[in-house]
Amino acid sequence: MFSGSIVALITPLNQDGEVDYQSLQNLVEYHIEAGTDAIVAVGTTGExxxxxxxxxxxxxxxxxxFAAGRIPVIAGTGANATHEAVTFSRLLNDSGIAGCLSVTPYYNKPTQEGLYQHFKAISRVSAVPVILYNVPGRTGVDLKPETVARLSKLENIVGLKDATADLSRIAEHRELCGKDFILLSGDDETGLEFVKQGGNGVISVTNNVAAKDMATIYNLAKQGKFDEAETINQSxxxxxxxxxxxxxxxxVKWAAYHLNLIQQNHLRLPLTSLSEQSQQVVKAALEQANLA
Structure with missing residues (x-):
């Protein structure tokens, strides 16, 4: 369930700043048709x-x-206050989600013991499997492999999304946490190599706009056909x-709008629209990928 090509889904908004549920439904259908393995709803990419x-x-x-049982949905439930993350878990326990993804508390910069106690509190109230999420570049704190190992011993903490891009951690996590602990990359650039070195899949931003190619890449990777997967990945x-x-x-929101995957391109402050200079970068990348 938690492997392969998983999308970190954007949350489409309209010009009034409200959630555009029609576009959200369209995105879910897009991913089901493309063969995406699972959806992360309202993670970091989902604002x-x-x-x-x-x-x-x-x-x-x-x-x-919208998924209607056709694709697993993982809920982003992280927060920088433990009580808030616990509240999200409680509110979503009976929602039909397959699991939850909980990011390390941001800004607070807790100690490793603080991180352990934070996730332990979440695991106690969650009725679904919990995937830890380590992204030091955005949170200011690094969940160390030794702490992941401690947490892996708790009953319903089943995996880790690692967005450090540090491939040396794969073997360390595998040794410390065991062969059944799920390891997911949170970095598209190194995602395929991550799987090649023993990871289970990727929670991807790129998947928002290149879902079919990403599904193909990670299906090939599951079969050990890494050369074929790399050929597609290069594009x-x-x-x-x-x-x-x-x-x-x-x-990625601009790209999704540019490809008519969402009806409008809006974000909430403090996020602002993509600059014209950066639009050219993304447009060129879409063209290179044969998407535009």
């Missing part, structure tokens, strides 16, 4: 930091409704980089 609690829960519930290298030319999800 979780700017949605209200009520909106957050509604977007997850609507994504589950997406520019996109893997270009979608981070400005803070994500600014570029």
């Amino acid at each position: 979780s930091a700017t949605l209200t609690v009520e909106e957050h829960v509604k977007v997850v519930n609507k994504t589950v409704q 997406l290298v520019g996109l893997h980089k270009g979608l981070f030319v400005e803070s994500s999800p600014i570029p």
